[in-house]
Amino acid sequence: MADTPASDTFTTGMKTRRSVLGNAHVDRAESNKTPFDEPFQTLITEAAWGRVWTGTHWTKRERSMVTIALLAALGHYDEVAMHIRATANTGATAEDIREALMHVAIYAGVPAANHAFKIAKATLAEMETAKP
Structure with missing residues (x-):
C-alpha cells in the first residue's frame, strides 16, 4: 500500500x-x-x-448505542452485528442494546427493529458462548 x-x-x-x-x-x-x-x-x-x-x-458506551440504533434503522445488519460484538469493549450492555432497538421500532419501524433484535439475540448468544 x-x-x-x-x-x-x-x-x-x-x-x-x-x-x-x-x-x-x-x-x-x-x-x-x-x-x-x-x-x-x-x-x-x-x-x-x-x-x-x-x-x-459522549462516552464510547453512548456512541455504541447510537451507532447500533442508526445501523439497525438503516438496515445495515452486518454492521449491527459487528457493533454489538464491540459492546464488549464499549461498555454498552444487553439492556442498552435492547433500549436502542426499542427506539428503532418506534422511530424507524418495527420490521427494522424486529430483524435487528434477531441479529442482536444471535450475536449476544455467540458472545456468551465464546466467554472463557
Missing part, C-alpha cells in the same frame, strides 16, 4: 478503532485491504474513528 506517513488523525483513529472493534477485527480488515479500497479504509479510520468516535461529549 501507500508509503505516505500516517496523519495524526489516522493514528488516533486506528487506536480508537482497535479499542472499540478489537485487534482481531482491525487486523483482519487491514490484511484484506487492497490498493483499491485503501483510500476508503483511510477515510473511515480518519473520519469515523479519528474524529467522531474520539469526541469527548
